[in-house]
Amino acid sequence: MAPTSHHQEQRQHTDLPAPPPPPGVTNLGDMQYSKKDRVAVIGSGNWGSVAAKLVAENALIYPHYYDEVRMWVYEEILPSGQKLTDVINATHENVKYLPNIKLGLNVVADPDLHNAVKDATMLIFVTPHQFVDGICKRLQGKVRQDAKAISLIKGMEVKKEGPCMISTLITEVLGIECSVLMGANIANEIAQEKFSEATVGYRDEKKVADKWVQVFSKSYFQITPVKDVEGVELCGTLKNVVAIAAGLVDGLQMGNNTKAAIMRIGLREMRVFSKLIFPSVRDSTFFESCGVADVITTCLGGRNRKVAEAFAKHEGKRSFDELEAELLQGQKLQGVSTAAELFEVLKARKWEDQFPLFTTVHRIATGELPPSAVVEYSEHAPSMVVEGAAQYY
Numbered sequence: 001m002a003p004t005s006h007h008q009e010q011r012q013h014t015d016l017p018a019p020p021p022p023p024g025v026t027n028l029g030d031m032q033y034s035k036k037d038r039v040a041v042i043g044s045g046n047w048g049s050v051a052a053k054l055v056a057e058n059a060l061i062y063p064h065y066y067d068e069v070r071m072w073v074y075e076e077i078l079p080s081g082q083k084l085t086d087v088i089n090a091t092h093e094n095v096k097y098l099p100n101i102k103l104g105l106n107v108v109a110d111p112d113l114h115n116a117v118k119d120a121t122m123l124i125f126v127t128p129h130q131f132v133d134g135i136c137k138r139l140q141g142k143v144r145q146d147a148k149a150i151s152l153i154k155g156m157e158v159k160k161e162g163p164c165m166i167s168t169l170i171t172e173v174l175g176i177e178c179s180v181l182m183g184a185n186i187a188n189e190i191a192q193e194k195f196s197e198a199t200v201g202y203r204d205e206k207k208v209a210d211k212w213v214q215v216f217s218k219s220y221f222q223i224t225p226v227k228d229v230e231g232v233e234l235c236g237t238l239k240n241v242v243a244i245a246a247g248l249v250d251g252l253q254m255g256n257n258t259k260a261a262i263m264r265i266g267l268r269e270m271r272v273f274s275k276l277i278f279p280s281v282r283d284s285t286f287f288e289s290c291g292v293a294d295v296i297t298t299c300l301g302g303r304n305r306k307v308a309e310a311f312a313k314h315e316g317k318r319s320f321d322e323l324e325a326e327l328l329q330g331q332k333l334q335g336v337s338t339a340a341e342l343f344e345v346l347k348a349r350k351w352e353d354q355f356p357l358f359t360t361v362h363r364i365a366t367g368e369l370p371p372s373a374v375v376e377y378s379e380h381a382p383s384m385v386v387e388g389a390a391q392y393y
């Protein structure tokens with residue numbers, strides 16, 4: 001049965017004038033007051049829960065949002081025998097994926113995907129990337145055609161014709177516009193309201209980007225809109241492969257200089273790959289939170305780094321899948337599958353030599369190379385430049 005909202009009495013400030021726009025937002029135009037928006041979050045993992053907390057707080061502050069934020073939960077039974085959704089709705093905490101953080105009384109966990117998105121005008125997609133295709137297919141014909149979407153998902157799909165970004169997949173399957181939000185955003189830190197930044201990538205309409213900026217912004221979470229969906233999304237996607245390399249370096253105890261070198265080489269491959277695939281990608285995007293800042297934070301403190309460190313410590317004898325299950329308890333890595341997807345693209349285009357770090361990470365993850373190979377390719381790199389790429393180095 002679909003859950004109901006218990007929190008109407010919790011709404012605050014609805015009779016007050018709207019607060020000033022957040023930093024970076026110049027003009028919300030008439031969209032700010034013309035109709036109420038209903039926000040739904042599709043996904044409820046570590047970052048999904050934080051996203052729900054952020055938007056639910058803002059939904060109570062701004063009068064032009066409905067209070068209730070529905071969060072679709074992939075239902076599971078906890079060791080206590082209770083359903084995760086029941087526990088979230090009773091305690092207002094995602095005890096499995098974001099323990100000890102209150103999500104807000106207006107976040108309603110809903111295991112029914114169709115009900116979760118019903119009447120929503122703003123759809124936030126935030127699941128591990130491997131599940132989004134199936135979720136979108138289930139949502140076909142079930143979302144409002146005037147709804148706007150945003151993807152917080154760091155990952156991509158590979159189709160016959162090449163890489164397909166998740167925002168594109170959402171647009172293709174659901175027929176609605178999709179922006180992206182990426183950045184140096186380790187979820188647990190934002191949940192604790194520690195200052196950080198993010199980047200919204202949008203395609204055409206700045207007005208739409210401004211709405212997304214508004215609904216996510218807090219004084220401790222500052223967002224810059226950038227008209228470069230592909231650049232922002234590729235940054236968020238590819239940095240997970242660099243994070244695996246950084247974790248291997250940590251596991252091999254190679255020190256800070258080596259790790260900094262891996263981060264630099266990784267950022268360079270991110271930029272070259274992005275620009276070869278989408279020449280419209282802007283250089284400046286790599287200097288936003290979604291670019292260099294996310295590479296840094298993910299290589300210092302992310303889950304991909306953590307699991308790759310353990311993989312190297314075990315000399316590749318325990319698989320990433322096994323270590324992921326043991327170390328992350330249900331949370332998902334994106335870097336290993338992204339390395340495989342990336343490798344498919346590189347192989348199809350005969351670009352493997354052009355991207356030695358990306359290629360080597362994949363070969364290490366599959367057991368073809370030992371973890372130490374992460375630093376054993378770079379002497380070959382400069383001479384290998386495919387046509388069109390030289391300009392990006």
Ligand SMILES: NC(=O)c1ccc[n+]([C@@H]2O[C@H](COP(=O)([O-])OP(=O)(O)OC[C@H]3O[C@@H](n4cnc5c(N)ncnc54)[C@H](O)[C@@H]3O)[C@@H](O)[C@H]2O)c1
Binds near residue numbers: 126
């Ligand atoms: N956690 C972070 O710090 C962080 C920060 C920024 C971006 N991201 C990105 O956000 C996306 C979502 O990550 P997360 O951290 O919210 O999730 P997570 O890794 O914490 O949790 C995994 C989620 O997948 C769900 N799930 C498991 N099997 C499923 C299935 N078959 N179908 C659908 N869902 C299933 C689980 O219920 C859980 O909600 C990823 O692309 C990630 O890269 C994460």
Ligand SMILES: O=P(O)(O)OC[C@H](O)CO
Binds near residue numbers: 184186302
């Ligand atoms: O924990 P990771 O490695 O999935 O990274 C989390 C975020 O993407 C960091 O911005």
